[in-house]
Amino acid sequence: MTNHCCEAxxxxxxxxxxxxxxxxxxxxxxxxxSAKFQEYxxxxxDGGTSSITIDFCPWCGRRLPESRRDRWFDELERRGIxxxxxxxxxxxxxxxxxxxxxxx
Ligand SMILES: [Zn+2]
Ligand SMILES: [Zn+2]
Numbered sequence: 001m002t003n004h005c006c007e008a009x010x011x012x013x014x015x016x017x018x019x020x021x022x023x024x025x026x027x028x029x030x031x032x033x034s035a036k037f038q039e040y041x042x043x044x045x046d047g048g049t050s051s052i053t054i055d056f057c058p059w060c061g062r063r064l065p066e067s068r069r070d071r072w073f074d075e076l077e078r079r080g081i082x083x084x085x086x087x088x089x090x091x092x093x094x095x096x097x098x099x100x101x102x103x104x
Pocket of ligand 2: 004005006007009058059060061
C-alpha cells in the first residue's frame, strides 16, 4: 500500500465506488495512480483510459514521487523480459517490484 502525500490525495486515489470497478468509468474518480510506475494522472473522462500525468499534488501542492516508468522498463530488460511480448511478472504489475529495488 503506497503512502500518498496527503489525505485528500489518498481519498481521491482510493475513491472506492461500488458502482464502477474501473475508475476510468466512474465520474467521481479524478485521479488515477499507477502503482507500478508511481505516476499520478488526472483522468480524462472521454470514455477511454487517457489521463494527464501530474507532478504536483493539486490539493497540498507537494511534489509527487518521481515516475518510475523508465526504471520499470530497465528492470524488465535486465531480466530479459520484453513487456510487449512476454508475460510481465506479477510483482511488476503493481508497486511490489519497487520493494526489491530498495533492498539493494
Ligand atoms: Zn462510480
Ligand atoms: Zn497532496
